[in-house]
Amino acid sequence: MSSRTFLHCETSSMLQPNDRLRANLEQQPFNYKATVLLPDCGCLPSQLDTPLKSFQSFYLVRKLPLYELLDKQGTDLLAYVPNISTTRMHALGGVCGLSYKTRIEEDNCAFLKPDGHLCLSLDKDSYERLGIEGKACKPKSTRYVVVVDLSDSGMAPGGCGYRRLLSGLTSRLPLKMDFLLAAHSGGGDALELLLSRYERSQHTPEVSSRLLTDLTRPAPLTSDLRSYDPFGFLEWLGAVQADISCADITDGFLSSLECPRASGVSSPSSFLLSVRGLLLPENVMTLVRQLRHILEGPRPPPWAAVTVYAFADNLYVHERNFYTLLLFPDHAYSLHLARPAS
Template sequence: MPIYELLDKHFLETAAYKGSVYGLSYRTRVDEDNCVALMPNGRLCLSLDKDSFQVLGVEGKPSRFNHRTNSRYVVSVDLTHSSMAPGGRGYVRLLTGLRSRLHLKTDFLLSHHPGGGASLQALLSRYDWSEHRPEIRSRVLTQLSCPALLTSDLQSSDPHSFLEWLGAVDADASRENSSSSFLSSLVCPEPSTTLNQALSVSVCGLLLPQDIHRLIQEIRRHLEHHLESWASLTVHGFVDSPVSWGDSEHGVMRGGENFYSLLMFHDHTYHLHQATGAHDTCPP
């Protein structure tokens, strides 16, 4: 889909201005390709290579993650600003650049608030599209070595060790640290205990904050009836999204991590872990 379609007057009025739509360019790599994100606050973010930025001809700034030379640029536009109203100077300049000069096209992931699908129909009717539901996978873990001091006492365990253990469990990596293993030297933090049974569930898709909040509420209700239990919810941002925490630019160097993890207990206390790549802006 051409990026200028996101500036369509009907789309702006029915979707972007109402904050009901999230969009992300699909199968684009933030370190090599032109990437686009449409955020619910009406901000359009373009992460562009140098040639594309110069052809577009609108204001932007060099990427924070350029190495030695300015090879990437970021264009961030507030579509709700008065200068970006259809017909305004900023709007016409951006629309002309995207329609007549740059001709930037990409596949998109689009997600909307419940009931907001009608606002996308006019746009989608002009292109090939398909509806997807989050992909859900689950597995039962038996005889799982687990840190023994998982309580709401914030001083009871090392958060970094727990987060590393949790990632190893999710990745199904060996945590035995055997001398014959060249892949993993991880061990379960001490003191440890063994869980007879645990459940690991993975949900993959472009999930909205409302989806995450609803899932947290369900987990909290479950924990109220299982006083000895705990649950951890980890939410990963897209590795190649042009934006990360707090609308900040997402780094183009190294891993691309940006996630948070909630460790929840039955008394409604929780630990919050926030993480990002080594070159990214720290979470708020």
Template sequence: MKMSGDLAQTPRSLLVCDQSNFLDEKNRLSSQVEQLHFNYKVSVLLPECDSTPSHLDAVLNSFSSFYLIRELPIYELLNKHFLETAVYQGSVYGVSYRTRIDEDNCVALMPNGHLCLSLDKDSFELLGVEGKPSRFNHRTNCRFVVSVDLTDSSMAPGGRGHQRLLTGLRSRLQMKCDFLLSHHPGGGASLQALLSRYDWSEHRPEISSHTLTDLSCPALLTSGLQSCDPHSFLEWIGAVDARVSCDNSSSSFLSSLVCPEPKTTVSRALSVSVRGLLLPQDVHRLIQQLRCYLEQPRLESWVSLTVHGFVDSPVSWGGNEHGVLRGGENFYSLLMFHDNTYRLHLATGAHDTCPP
């Protein structure tokens, strides 16, 4: 039987591995965490633990709220009051919700004040501003990217650049979409004027947890850490988070995943996840608390944290364009040890540039 081209060819993926120490002044972890702006899920795996420690629970429950604005006209992001009270005063995180990067018009407002529009050809021509063809066009230029720095003097309210984009979004393209929005450090106060004009709702990140028993794990405290294939390790972490068995028993046809060798078994483990529009600042605080957690005497001396970016965000790492054909992955997994060393895996799918 002949396989189709799509099934016969494994899609390309990118994986960067970084090994360092939290105490090393040259470690790049903080900047790497900050560069994945739009996070929708954070998962933590705690071996030999069956309930969330109180200090970790407090951090998870203090993750920033975010807002869902329904049918937001995108030209509102150019509003003078919004720019002055939010964009110029802190870090605004905004991304279109339930739009598909390979089919729909998508928007992202990044914390550095850059506005990114990923548009189909007809919408781009209607907008009438400068842009560039998407990196992920195949044969013809059917998709375009418009990126503007709202903090630049040329985009000051009333200026030529600002007026041109405002007219394009308000009069020609008239683009609307559901929009997720959060602001650090001002929170909702700086967004109230914008929110008051539309149908909106405030949301807290959703926290869930479950306990695992007799979990097979890679022998991370031995030389197995060095010899364990990164792809196999990430498959195992993903399977644990998705509650997919890695036993690969002969009676099961659901999964052929196995725990990487050499392996060991922990009697119990706690898997905790939080979902929403999650800010890098909150992820960073969680990492610091996990470091404190590792300082306590315990049977196991490692924890893992995995952060997933939105599949359909127009950007992935930093301001790099994000694209989806098969998977849309953009995530990182951090493996932390009691001696302050860590191993970081940064991954993207076929349609992204290399992670930082």
């Protein structure tokens, strides 16, 4: 993968009727970590307890045959999605998951998106054995991507596309993978049917937090991108999240890295929250909604920063690595998207 990254920044307001924040967040479906930084905040706001506890459990399923996502029980994973008869399923319905500890550049990988698309990243030999049309990752590449819309009418049990894919995954290319799976609202019962047949372990997102004292934060910071340097802000935020001191300390070396420094307001106390696990876009939106309530309350923090990190080895890191969302008390926000160079 490329080592260069492009940063795309945009601003909007959640009061806009055509606001696309939710649609933007859904484009990064597989997340392993989210952090929240609240400046001028001495403790974890109690309003965050409920949304954090509402995050769904996820499962690590050992040696899951991919055809299980297509047989009668597997098809039931999609039955809880509204408007299943349409060509596109409702976003955030059903189940999503991704193969675990597979390397996107070397191994066969699979991803089940929340919208019902099954995506396979395959080497050339596996792609040819599967016999389903896909496309090369890059010109002259030896890796191929196959994307199947499981909500398409041809993918209904007994349909032509269904039979062809099922045959490919049972006879020509019987792939088995360790898989991380999570159910969206309404899909838990169907997921249990699948889990009952395989070795699995249940997990809940891990929550940790720490209090930051004497943190010098950027100021002024507004939704106007001209009021600050987005690159500098993200470097500073990354140093804060990694617990790296930004003090100006010289060590005598002729050349050394310099930590980003924020010249602005000193916060006596700030709060940093971290959540790790298989996090879905709906989990992030739950956090965002609750942070909006906190920013609307008495003596709110000047802003809240939410950073969400994608799993490194998944098909969508070619679209983005992570994003940072800056929320402001007036319902405005700035969204910073990091995308690898093509």
